[in-house]
Amino acid sequence: MGAIMVFSSLEFIYLFLLPTLTVFMLLRHLGWEKAVIYWLIIASLIFYAWWSISYLLLLLLSVIINYSFHKLLLKYHNRLLLTLAVSLNLITLGYFKYADFLIASINQLTQQQLPLLHVILPLAISFFTFQQISFLFDTFQNKITHCDFSKYCLFVVFFPQLIAGPIVLQQHTIGQFNLAKFKKSPLINLALGATLFSLGLFKKIVLADGMAPTANLVFDHALAGNSMPMEVAWLGVFAYSFQIYFDFSGYCDMALGLARMFNITLPINFNSPYQATNIVDFWRRWHITLSNFLRDYLYIPLGGSRSGKVRQYLSLSITMLLGGLWHGASWTFVFWGGLHGLYLILNHAWGGITKKYTSPLPNIVNKLLAHILTMLAVMIAWVFFRAESFSSAIIILKSMAGQSQLYEGQIWLELLTNNTMRWGQVILLVIIVCCLPNSIEITQKYRPVLKFNHLINKTNNWFGKLKNQFLWQPNAPWSAFVFILLSTSLYYLYSSNNITEFIYFNF
Secondary structure, three states, X not given: OOOXXXXXXXXXXXXXXXXXXXXXXXXXXXXXXXXXXXXXXXXXXXXXXXXXXXXXXXXXXXXXHHHHHHHHHHHHOOHHHHHHHHHHHHHHHHHHXXXXXXXXXXXXXXXXXXXXXXXXXXXXXXXXXXXXXXXXXXHHOOOOOOOOHHHHHHHHHOHHHHOOOOOOOHHHHHHHOOHXXXXXXHHHHHHHHHHHHHHHHHHHHHHHXXXXXXXXXXXXXXXXXXXXXXXXXXXXXXXHHHHHHHHHHHHHHHHHHHHHHOOOOOOOOEOOHHHXXXXXXXXXXXXXXXXXXXXXXXXXXXXXXXXXXXXHHHHHHHHHHHHHHHHOOOHXXXXXXXXXXXXXXXXXXXXXXXXXXXXXXXXXXXXHHHHHHHHHHHHHHHHHHHOOOHHHHHHHHHHHOOOOXXXXXXXXXXXHHOHHHHXXXXXXXXXXXXXXXXXXXXXXXXXXOOOOOOOOOOOOOHHHHHXXXXXXXXXXXXXXXHHHHHHHHHHHHHHOOOOOOOHHHHO
């Protein structure tokens, strides 16, 4: 099993991206639409095969079988056929992702020793499975009347979104796979794509990976069964909160940028979630395409908000529990999802109460308190998301609450040694995520994502006008700034021997 070719690696940038882009531009110049599509398919399959040639066959088999079901559904329009197709996808996903988890859980509950299967999780199986399930539903609902196999294949395997999303629906990209779109504003798209890619690379290499050692020290210390001072526990949780934020934000920017280099626009998947003032708002900003998928294909079919509060809360709970399980085959992920389900229920209940009463506090104070409470809830949930066991999560939470008096081990001393510097980094990142515009807002003049208009908050106050000063333009000052970001990231890559995967590559 080979290593994953991550976007934030020199191999990807020099050995894959540059040749792939060069051939794409040549074929586009020659006006060969089919050749462009097949080249992008071949390049995407090479990208996937870098990890495992054997599991490349699973990906291809999944594409062929699901396309065959698509053709059958067009011909027969049979609900039983749809059920069979979706079930086959879910059974495949369940086997590879959850078989060993289920056996281990049975062993733990029954004290048996059933042998594990030691199944290796195929890269991106959650993402390409969900995409194809949505395609089958759209076929059954007559939203698709015909789709060429090559375009369907590219829809599934297009490398910028293959490994960790966004979860792309057929209406997002298939219509863009044509020569007119490939040729539209090539220089602007290339510049915009390079800018988004450079911003994302900097977030991943410098900011996310810069926080990782602190987070790892704290969570590994807790995993060993050791408690720590309160300030160390909080520092570790802040560090992980920013690590996963910039890791996922960086990936999303890089995915958007890479797709845009090939003149393809993807849906938004990340929109400043740490600026949210409630949990509902948080999930409208964090992993947006997953939230939309779970809403459309699970929450609404379960009843949603149409059948009373009890049914709504039950639907929320089931959706978030399964959403947590989607993130990983572990009870800590399930608990994380369940915790967010509880948050959402409380959020909806509180919203019903506040409609009847007016707060005596000024609006700005209400928003600040709501934001602090939301971030506190999110950070507490991140403890279970990151922790490798419930016991280590409890140790960290107790330490955060100042309930630990005996500090075992020595690792926490290393954190206390550079305490001021590390907290300075945390404060700087708080300012970045809460006050500065995100990548989508910075590049908003060039519509970096699909369905763009309703995503950007158009404010006319002084702060909104100040944000407008940051807007990207394909000019010399911005080119110099992007060059500095890219050079800094490449310097970190050259000087570091450790290439870290994106956190969401594991899901």
